[in-house]
Ligand SMILES: Nc1ncnc2c1ncn2[C@@H]1O[C@H](COP(=O)(O)OP(=O)(O)O)[C@@H](O)[C@H]1O
């Protein structure tokens with residue numbers, strides 16, 4: 095049994111109003127994918143391709159219009175919607191929008207712990223210290239508010255929150271995309287270490303080919319809501335000649351001076 | 359040119375946020391205390407009619423003089439503060455609660471619930487409060503209760519609209535999505551994520567609204583629709599004093615001054631709070 099399976103998922107957004115009916119637009123079309131324990135699937139695609147929507151569906155936040163999402167064989171939009179919650183976590187792109195500015199780092203990391211576990215205040219405190227040190231911050235940081243951190247530090251706090259309840263799968267929705275080079279490399283390293291330590295599975299959503307390659311075991315390309323390419327190994331992705339893949343690779347790699355190509 | 363001008367300097371000092379914040383808070387705080395302690399502070403019974411001492415000038419026994427029925431003006435002002443402030447708080451608190459409830463439901467749930475609630479709000483908004491008051495007074499006769507109910511029925515809509523907008527903006531933030539992923543209940547999300555983030559605007563609008571509520575109550579009482587004599591209320595006192603506008607204008611000036619000071623304080627306080635919290639003002 096796979097950790098997670100998406101079967102023929104289709105989705106469209108559209109505001110239903112009492113009187114008028116707005117045109118609905120299809121965002122995902124017959125998307126199927128499989129994630130195994132300890133595996134990182136890189137989901138690449140341009141902006142607006144439907145990547146975040148796919149992530150939200152996988153997290154149980156947006157019921158798809160068609161298709162099923164099975165976590166360990168259970169339909170997450172089925173009868174017991176909360177069972178999977180502590181096993182699937184998320185890290186978003188904009189860490190400042192992903193934390194409540196009125197809570198301290200400690201309170202932010204404690205939220206899943208208070209919801210899913212019954213720890214004594216001392217045990218909770220101890221757990222928080224372990225977590226924050228695990229992501230490379232100090233126990234003194236637990237008392238600080240989000241405004242006191244940099245984007246990279248705050249992203250570490252979001253990662254600590256995501257791993258707090260020992261999940262099996264983490265959705266990384268552009269988790270390193272807004273970080274500078276140095277922070278990006280460090281967060282990718284942290285994510286790789288955590289993956290190995292806890293045998294975590296990642297759905298790594300990104301438009302950044304290099305970042306995807308640094309972490310992923312498999313690759314999928316999403317284009318206008320459809321999967322247009324699936325590469326089960328890094329080698330296969332490297333050698334891909336698909337026009338979509340080359341376009342995405344070009345767009346990213348062109349920024350590197352050595353790889354820059356002159357276009358007409 | 360760097361010519362130092364006297365006037366702007368003065369304005370600069372006057373608009374000193376902190377000063378206004380402290381000054382208004384202290385004034386309103388003292389007024390609230392005075393209203394609460396009116397039975398002990400008032401030198402006389404505010405309802406005691408004594409025609410022998412009518413229309414007296416200020417004296418040691420009657421610090422602000424007496425009205426046309428010989429009642430102590432200071433005592434009536436103090437008791438009037440109870441009515442004005444007390445009912446303003448009542449209107450504010452109840453309409454705020456209803457508005458918070460409706461606005462949060464509409465903004466958080468969205469979809470047809472939102473549509474339904476907002477169309478209902480539009481319907482209520484189509485009634486100006488004055489017309490609603492006149493309607494209620496027409497049915498039940500003049501009285502404070504009618505005025506308060508009418509104001510409550512109208513006020514909550516503004517809160518509902520405001521909270522709906524705030525909640526909708528917040529709902530889009532990823533920390534709400536993260537809270538759901540982290541297994542927080544909707545109630546917990548409301549308590550820990552939504553409410554603390556709408557508190558500053560709530561405080562600002564609330565302060566501004568208090569001024570309006572006091573104005574409305576006084577205006578209705580002045581028109582003879584609200585508080586009925588012999589009850590002491592600032593608007594009603596102006597109403598009673600207007601027959602003596604030539605001989606004893608102070609009968610209108612004292613309560614008028616109180617209304618002006620209180621409303622100005624609430625407004626200044628609201629303005630400086632909004633500046634402090636960076637809340638953008640929304641007009642009614
Ligand atoms: N809540 C929503 N309501 C309506 N349309 C949406 C909503 N969220 C996303 N969309 C639309 O769906 C499309 C895919 O968005 P998204 O999944 O965020 O793409 P990506 O993450 O790949 O950039 C976009 O065209 C976007 O405008």
Ligand SMILES: [Mg+2]
Pocket residue numbers: 145146147268
């Ligand atoms: Mg996205």
